[in-house]
Amino acid sequence: MAEKYDHAATERKWQRRWEESRAAFVDTSAPGDKYYMLNMFPYPSGSRLHVGHGRNYILGDALYRYQRMRGRRVLNPMGWDAFGLPAENAAIASGTPPRQYTLDNIARMKEQLRSLGLLYDWSKELASCDPAYYRWNQWLFLRMWERGLAYRKQAPVNWCPGCATVLANEQVVDGRCERSGDPVEIRDLTQWFLRITEYAERLLSGLENLPHWSDRVKTMQRNWIGRSEGAEIRFRVEGFDEPLTVFTTRPDTLFGATFLALAPEHPLSGQIAGRSGAARGIAAFIDRVRRESRIERESEAGEKEGLDTGVFAAHPGTGERIPVWLANFVLPQYGTGAIMGVPAHDQRDFEFARRYGLPIRPVYRGAAGDVDPDTLTGPIPHGGVLVRSGDWDGTPEGPEALARAIAWVEAHGAGKGKVGFRLRDWLISRQRYWGTPIPAIHCPSCGVVPVPEGELPVLLPPDVAFRGAAGNPLAQSESFVRTTCPRCGGAARRETDTMDTFVDSSWYYLRYLNPQDETRMVDAGRSRAWMPVDQYIGGIEHAILHLLYARFICRVLRDLGLVELEEPFERLFNQGMITKLNPSTGKIEKMSKSRGNTVSPDELIARFGADTVRVYTLFIGPPEKESEWSEEGVLGAYRFLNRVHELATRVEALSEDGGSEAGGRATDLARLEHRTIRRVTEDAERFHFHTAVAALMEFQRGILEALEARQESVSAVRRATRTLLQLLHPVAPHVTEEWWERLGGQKSLLATPWPRFDADLATSPRVTLVVQVNGRVRGKLDLERGAAESAAVALAQADAKIRPWVEGRQIKRAVYVPDRLLNLVVQ
C-alpha cells in the first residue's frame, strides 16, 4: 500500500513554485492567440470567502489553466473594488480607519485565493481606493461634466436612513435599500447625476450585438431600460399660457381621452394650487400624496385617488373641454408626469373614471361590435377598428393607426412622436467618506466650479474621525472642505459628496492594461490589442447594476476618443449560486454570511486539500445553474484524488518494459485515452467541468484495470497516466503537477501542451447497435463500425432475442442509423 497522499505539503510546494515562476506565465505582449479573461472585481469585505464565492474563482482558474495549456496568451488580472460602506461602518464600530480595514481584508482575501491554488497576474493588481486609480474617476467626471453628461439637479431622490445616504434607482429593490434592507424614503435633494439616459437607445440596441450573453441577462437589461414608443401630445389649458404635455404610447386613442391627470409633483399642479380661486383642498391633496412612501405609492393594492382641479383643457381633436385632475397613480418620474385619460381602453384610467364618474368614450369597436360604455366592466380589449375618431375612422388597430395618429398630431402642431424610457439618470452622489471625492468646488460668487485638472487627484483626507454621528464624516474635515475658488481665488468649500462605488467598477477592466500609468486613464493601444474581455465571469446579481453601468461608461470613453470599443465584455458567464440547507429555517437557500449557512474553504482545505475543494466545487453541477452544497459530496472528490495518487504511485513503481511511449497502438487503453481527451476537451470548451471530471473518473478506473490485467505495456499505462494528469490539471493543479514531475515531466503542466486526440483512436472499431422492433428496444448487436444495413438486418433476424418479435411477421420498413440503431417496423 502506497503512502497516503500528503496534500498539505504538496500544495504548499506548488503554490510556492508558481509564485516564484510567476513571470513565466504573465504575458501582455502583442496578442497573437490572445484571451482576456476576468473575474468580477471582488469586494474585500470583512467576511471571509465562502465556497459560494469560491465557485467563481475556481471556475475562472480552471479555464485559465486550460487556456494556457491550449497555448493561448491569457491575461488574467485581479484587483479590488475597495471603496464602500461596510469599511466605513467598520471604522465607526471598531475605530480602525477604512483604509487600514480594507487593506487588511485585501491581504487576507489574497491569501485565501492563493491557498486555493488560483493564479492571477498580480503585476496588474489595482485597488479602487488607491489615488492612482480614483484620480481617473475624477478625471472622467470632469470630462463628463464638460459635455453635460455629469450634472447637478434638485430631484426627489431615494434616501436610505440606515446608510444615511442617497441611493441610485438601481440600488432600490422592492422599495428597500439593496444593501441594508431599510425602507427607502423620498427626499428632495440637490445631487450629482450621470446622464445615462442619453445612452438608453445605444445600451438597448447594443444588446443585439451580444450573442454570447444569456437571454436572461439581456432581458433584465431590456426591462430595466424599458423603451416604449409613443407620442407627446400638447393640450391647451384654460387660463394658462403654457400648454400641458402628456406622454402616451397609444396616441391612436386620442379621441377617447375624456380627462387629463397630473402627478401631484407636476409643476402645473403647484401653479393651480397657488391660484387664489383654486380650492384649498388641492394643496392638501398634493401634500398628502407626496408624503406617501415609495412603497405605498407603487404598490399594486394602492387605491386610485384623485382630485378635480376645476381647470379645463381643450381636446386638440374635438375642441371639447375636458377636465384636468390630479391623480396619485401618475408618476412624476416617467414621461412628462402627466397623462391623458382614456378610460375605455386603459385599465387604470377605467378604474379612475368609474370611481369619479368621468365619461367613458370607446374609440375602438371590438369583435362583438359597438359597446354601450355604461355596461362596461373593464376597458375594451385590443382589436377592432377606430370609430368616433374623425378621419381616422375605420383604421384597424395596429401600427397603421399609431402612425396616422402621430402624423396627425405633428401636422396639427399638437405634439410629436416620442420614445420614452423607464431608465433614469444615474445618481452618483453619496454622503459618505470612503469613496472617490467628487472634484467640484462651491464658490459663493462663481457657483459650482470644477477642480482644475492639474489639481487632481482630490485626495481623501486622513484626519477624519468616525464617531457615527449623523452626516458625512468628510464634511467634518476642515482641511478638506476649506479651499479657494480656482476661478476667483476667493474662499470656497469643496464638494463633500463621494461617488457611488459602481463608478469604480465601470472601467477597471481597461485599467488592468496600464495600472501604473500616471499620464492617462486608459491605454488606447493596449486596449485595442486586448479588449474586449473575451470571457467575463461573475454572479447574476450584477446583471443590471454593474453590467449596465460598465456598458455605459465604455460608450462614454469611446465618445471621448479614448477607446475604440462599444461593448466591453464579449462573453459573459453568469454562475449559478451555491445553495445550502439553512439549519435555522430548514430551507435550501443561497449561501451567504447573513443567512448563516456558509461553508468556509479554509477548513475544507485544511481537511481535504485545495484540490478536493476545487474538484468538488466544479463537480457539483453545471456552473450556470444553482447547485446545492453537500458535506458528504466532498468525500467523493477526496476519494477520487486519492485514487489518482494511488494509481500514480503504482505506475511509478512499474519497471520499464522498453516499449515506446509514442506508440499509439489501437489497444483498448489507447482508445479509452483518446476518447477521454475528446470528452474532456469538449466539456472544457463549454465550461462543463462536472462532466469532464466524470470522464476522468472513468479514465482513472480504466487505467487501473488495464494495469491490473497486465495486458497493456507498461509504457502504454504510463502514457495514459500522464494524459490523465494533464487533463486533470485545470481542476486539480497541485496533485497533478506533483505526479507529472515524479513521472518525468520536465516542465510545469501549465507550460505543457494540452493533449490532442486521434479521431480514429477516439472512435471504437466495434459498435453496439440497438435493435428496435416498432420503436421498442428488443436487443443489441455487437458489430463492426460501418456495417451495411443488409448485414445488420440479417443479424438481427437471426438473433435469439430479436427473432421472436419479427418471426412470422412482415418487415414493412427498416430504419437504419449506421453504428447506432436499427428499427424494424413490422405490422
Place this chain on the structure above:
RNA sequence: GCCGGAGUGGCGGAAUUGGUAGACGCACGGGACUUAAAAUCCCGAGGGUCGAAAGGCCCGUGCCGGUUCGACUCCGGCCUCCGGCACCA
C-alpha cells in the same frame, strides 16, 4: 399582468444534432480485507410485475395532446417553481 429560465431515481446531476433514459458522484444495501472498527476495494439498485433462477414483460423524464419508425429532446395547450419588470400611461 408582461418578459426570461427551469421541472429527469432517495439526492446532486448525465444524455452535445430526435436514436440504449438515469453516465459520474453522494447516500443506501450486500460482500471482501480486519481480532474488531475506520479506511479502502468489489458487487447491487428507477417503479411495478412474472419467474426457483437465468431472464422476460409493462410503466416511467411536471400534466394533456400532436408530429415521427422512434420524443427528456420538436410542435400546441396547461400546471408548478425560480428570476426580472410592473399604477411606466
